Amino acid sequence: MQSFFKKLPRYSLRLLLAYLVYIFTGGVLAYLLPRQARNLPQTDSFYGIGRGPDRAVLVEEPQDAFARRVEVIRTAQSTLDVCYHCVKSGETTECFFAELLRAADRGVRVRVLLDGTVGGLSGARSNIALALRAHPNIEYRIYNPVDLLRPWEWNALLHDKFILADDRMLLLGGRNIGDEYFAPPGYEGAVTYDRDVLVLNDLAGTPDSSESVTAQAKIYMDTLWDAPETDKFGTLSPSRRADGLAAQEYLKETAARWEAAAPSFYLPSEPASQCAVPTQRVTLLHNPVSPFKKEPTLGATLAQLLSGCQKIRLQTPYATANPSTLAALTRLAKQGHVEYLTNSMASSPNYPAFSAYSSQRAKFLATGVEIYEYQSTDSIHGKSCVADGRISVVGSFNLDDRSLYIDTESVLIIDSPEFFAQLNAELDTLFAQSAAVGPDNAYLPGSGATALNVSLGKRLLMGFVSIFSRLFRFLI
Structure with a gap:
């Protein structure tokens, strides 16, 4: 028995190491290999003819x-x-x-x-x-x-x-x-x-x-x-x-105290029934639910939907240089004009996600899309897309590996010129508050908002975090 207790620390260490290997294999290595989406819906199913049953309100x-x-x-x-x-x-x-x-x-x-x-x-x-x-x-x-x-x-x-x-x-x-x-x-x-x-x-x-x-x-x-x-x-x-x-x-x-003290905070700008615009069709699109590396159903379907569009605007707070994402952006940029809006280093509070993008920004520029970065001490978290004066997409989906393969995600695909006009106008405002990134991976002078200064501490921390975010991009 004494010999057992003497060996117990060694056995415990071995058990711990075995468990760490088990965790690394199941929780990290298992996510390395990409998956392909199968059985995607036909993109014409997202378009309607005439007025549909749903009306929509943009909540900005x-x-x-x-x-x-x-x-x-x-x-x-x-x-x-x-x-x-x-x-x-x-x-x-x-x-x-x-x-x-x-x-x-x-x-x-x-x-x-x-x-x-x-x-x-x-x-x-x-x-x-x-x-x-x-x-x-x-x-x-x-x-x-x-x-x-x-x-x-x-x-x-x-x-x-x-x-x-x-x-x-x-x-x-x-x-x-x-x-x-x-x-x-x-x-x-x-x-x-x-x-x-x-x-x-x-x-x-x-x-x-x-x-x-x-x-x-x-x-x-x-x-x-x-x-x-x-x-x-x-x-x-x-x-x-x-x-x-x-x-x-x-x-x-x-809640009663809050409503009594700030009743206007509980009142929408206008009742939804009075400001909703007509739609031809609204469709819910989502990822698989199972908690493992998923087929990229949502991302692949959106890429397929946009493949025939000539003018596209994308907004995402986070992005990773996933090869399939870069390939899709390259195809879209070759066939039309693509504008891409995201956070800047000044605005982003998410160090792992932003560093994964910023350290790979040259790869995004190489796709041919025009990149704009929001300049503010506040941040943008909207995930949206508009295309060709008719289609709008709003939901929880980011252009990162996590949204592609790992998390549950859902978006609404809205076929409505009226809703498109409203969302596109809001994007106009955000693009005007952003700075364009030139082919040399630096901000273009005089392109929209003035680039904000970023503290040395934040720059250094972003650089340090990027070492790990690039290595484990497939989990971000």
Whole structure:
């Protein structure tokens, strides 16, 4: 027995090393090889003839984005599905979940699905999770929580962001939940500018309601909700239930104070029913759900959709020099004019993602696209595309390896000249606040906004992080 205890440290070290090799093999090496997409939908299926069942509202401004969420939640009559990647701290977060509680109080059946790794309802925000679980009309689940024995699933995150009210309204885009996305009164931090689309189903409640994109969103939510990787929670103990009920009251009281103090923050710029524009067709497109390296269904379909377009504008906060992405951009630039908008070093708060792009920027320039970088101490987080005066794409999908192969992602493909005109005008504003990058990989003088200075510390840190981001690009 003594000899066993003497050898125990050595055995433990061997076991630890074996586990680290297991993690590296399953969680890193398993993601090295690319995958090809198969059985892609026909791109003509994204176009409609005549007016379709859906109308659309572009949701651009941070404060309007919060008010639109309240509008959608208060519209719900029987069911409300809420699916988000990340919930951050802030009073808007508490007000948002208070709205869900109020909907449940009036009899709406609410389902809340968050990512199991970065979803955010833990630690200081665990009281929100308890409040949800303590309500009889709310179900709360998380997607793909960490399993120490399955490292090949650790990388996969739920990256979708949408709310579905009955078959009436769908709000989908790139915003997470948190003060930085909504810039509430008194907020003094950096703003993350993003974009959503609010879809109104004009056939809601009729036998033809299934023609709307809301029916597609319902099917997708059901798929995520019932996936084997999605975990449900057990029954709360009496003491935890009491904590949850207390948290419900706290959240609703906080929201009541907020609405009384800043009622305009709860009011959209104009009711959705009055400002929505007609569409010919709206289609939901998403990645596979399974938590492993996926076929790049969404990215390959978008590349195929844009392959016949002559004028394209892309916006993404993050990008990686994936060979398939570079090849697609090269093809698009050869057939037409492609403008590409992303963050600058000054605006980006995401060191791994931006360094993966900036260290490889010459490869993006070599594709022939025109690159513009947003100049601000705030950042842009919208993921969008417009093409040929008719097609718009808005959702959660970035031009990086993670969005291509790893995470769940969803976008709306909108066939509507009217919506295109609105989104294109917003992109005009963002491009005017950006600086063009020349063929020599330096900013062109006099091209839009003046390039902001970046501190030496940030430049050095970006350079250091780029060593690892280039090496592990396939996980970023």
